[in-house]
Amino acid sequence: MLADVQKAEKDATMSLTRRNFLVGAASAAGLSAIHLSEVDATAGQPGGGTIGSTATNATEYATLLDIEKCIGCGQCVEGCRDRNGHRYPEVKKPLPAMFPPGTKDEDWSDRRDVDDRLTPYNWLYIESVTVQKDGAPLDLHIPRRCLHCTNPPCVRVCPTQATYKMEDGIVAMDYHRCIGCRFCMAGCPFGARSFNFKDPRKFLADPVPNPTFPTRMIGVVEKCTFCAERLAVGQLPACVEASGGKILFGDLEDPNSTVRQALSANYSIRRKPNLGTQPGVYYLI
DSSP states (O other): OHHHHHHHHHHTTSOHHHHHHHHHHHHTTTEEEEOHHHHHHTTTSTTOOOTTSOOSSSOOEEEEEETTTOOOOOHHHHHHHHHTGGGSOOOOSSOOOOSSTTOOOOOOTTOTTOOSSOBTTBSOEEEEEEEEETTEEEEEEEEEOOOOOSSOHHHHHOSSSOEEEOTTSOEEEOTTTOOSOOHHHHHOTTOOOEEOOSOGGGGOOSSOSOTTSOOOOTTOEEOOOTTHHHHTTTOOOHHHHHTTTSEEEEETTOTTSHHHHHHHHSOEEEEOGGGSOOOSEEEEO
16 A cells, blocks of 8 residues: 555655646636545545555445536436436326426426436536636536535435435435435435425326336435446446446455546545535546
8 A cells, every 4th residue: 555655645746737727717616626645634524535544344336527528518418327227217297286386396307308407317417617727717527426525414304215325336226215305315415316295106107117126206305326236237337337447436445446446546536525415426537
């Protein structure tokens, strides 16, 4: 681990102009820069991490995205939609009258191509910001979803343990335990969750597209699951698979994993590290 830190500190002297520029640009999107040596030095502190520390879990999954490589093509968003399509309700119209009268329905079935915010049809979206570089505008694109934090506030505030943290670091949901209180939505500082205000089962196609997977229910909160069911059979998360190598995925606790090696060689950004949630998504700069 010491060798990783020494190499990272050596690399820190390179590409200062590019890094400082991207750090400033990322700040506009609510991100902060960290380095592997800083993560080790601040492990257990607000904004710190667990890389190389005494781990309590055998596995700690994380993803890394290279901001400069992301062109905002949306392939990761489409990959998420394609792989999770069996979870989305097919709306049968006309919609029933809402109660109380005058309430606007939240029907996104005709707006499935929206990729700049979370909707019932995508748990991943792309945030775009425009910054100035050498006097010219430059567009940066940042894929956003649940960050599967090491210290997730959503888990702490859930009164029924419907939101819980798995041993591999994934923040998961048990929809049958969810009572719809939305405390987790209030506790999440990243806006990574959505709520089913209407019963999706009323709008499911007949027969149900995938009877082997639970259908969605009214009154529950949903979010990215890190494609836990795919990981269980040795597959990558859908967004990672669809990215063509632009998104890295692996185990932070494995010094030979691609994510660990990439963090050793590069500066990275995590969202709001000062909150101490220790997000599991890193943005390379």
